[in-house]
Amino acid sequence: MPVLVDGEAVVYESAIINEYLEEKYPAVPLMPxxxxxxxxxxxxxxxxxxxxxxxxxxxxxxxxxxxxxxxxxxxxxxxxxxxxxxxxxxxxxxxxxxxxxxxxxxxxxxxxxxxxxxxxxxxxxxxxxxxxxxxxxx
Ligand SMILES: N[C@@H](CCC(=O)N[C@@H](CS)C(=O)NCC(=O)O)C(=O)O
Incomplete structure (x- = not known):
């Protein structure tokens, strides 16, 4: 089960993890x-x-x-x-x-x-x- 632990944040479900990273690191946009x-x-x-x-x-x-x-x-x-x-x-x-x-x-x-x-x-x-x-x- 993919889980991302980012400091206090615990994020799971791969699609949600990807969106979390996309929103957290906007310098490289990966959504239209x-x-x-x-x-x-x-x-x-x-x-x-x-x-x-x-x-x-x-x-x-x-x-x-x-x-x-x-x-x-x-x-x-x-x-x-x-x-x-x-x-x-x-x-x-x-x-x-x-x-x-x-x-x-x-x-x-x-x-x-x-x-x-x-x-x-x-x-x-x-x-x-x-x-x-x-x-x-x-
Ligand atoms: N929907 C979850 C799926 C999590 C997951 O890894 N599921 C396992 C079962 S526990 C799976 O079948 N993965 C495909 C594989 O075994 O290759 C996600 O995307 O985070």
């Missing part, structure tokens, strides 16, 4: 300024956490594996359609992209493959994983 674009970023953050990571977590924890694999492949197909004409999922690089990085780093754990059948997700994943800060994270 425009309210509609912010809502798109939040939609894809929610999609990752309530669908992609939920299905992946089920698979990793040996719960409803076949059903979850089927769901996960549908979610990835949806993402592939979304990413067809995009470099990042919600405009510029944002917390929405960052939310998917742990999933892409742990594909084996989720018994998932991002192959040639998902070319747009694959290109997006490669783009994210090749960022220096991601490559430098153990």
């Amino acid at each position: 300024e425009d309210p509609f674009k912010r809502s798109r970023a939040r939609i894809w953050i929610d999609y990752c956490n309530t669908r992609v990571q939920r299905a992946g977590g089920n698979i990793a924890h040996d719960y409803q594996v076949e059903k979850s694999k089927e769901e996960l492949s549908q979610y990835l197909e949806t993402l592939d359609r979304e990413m067809r004409d995009r470099e990042y999922i919600a405009g510029d690089y944002s917390l929405a992209d960052i939310t998917y990085i742990p999933f892409f780093c742990r594909l084996e754990r989720y018994q998932a493959k991002i192959g040639n059948d998902l070319p747009h997700v694959r290109a997006w994943m490669d783009r994210l994983l090749s960022r220096p800060v991601v490559r430098g994270t153990p």
Whole structure:
């Protein structure tokens, strides 16, 4: 369970931790300024956490594996359609992209493959994983 302890502040839930850090350190903005674009970023953050990571977590924890694999492949197909004409999922690089990085780093754990059948997700994943800060994270 991800928990951030920042002095007296104890923050949990990964999406809430990310927003806490975004608000605390505004010098590097990682959410769009425009309210509609912010809502798109939040939609894809929610999609990752309530669908992609939920299905992946089920698979990793040996719960409803076949059903979850089927769901996960549908979610990835949806993402592939979304990413067809995009470099990042919600405009510029944002917390929405960052939310998917742990999933892409742990594909084996989720018994998932991002192959040639998902070319747009694959290109997006490669783009994210090749960022220096991601490559430098153990
Ligand atoms: N919604 C929580 C999820 C916390 C969490 O890490 N859940 C575990 C189960 S305790 C999980 O299934 N993670 C996926 C995995 O095991 O790879 C968050 O985003 O902070």
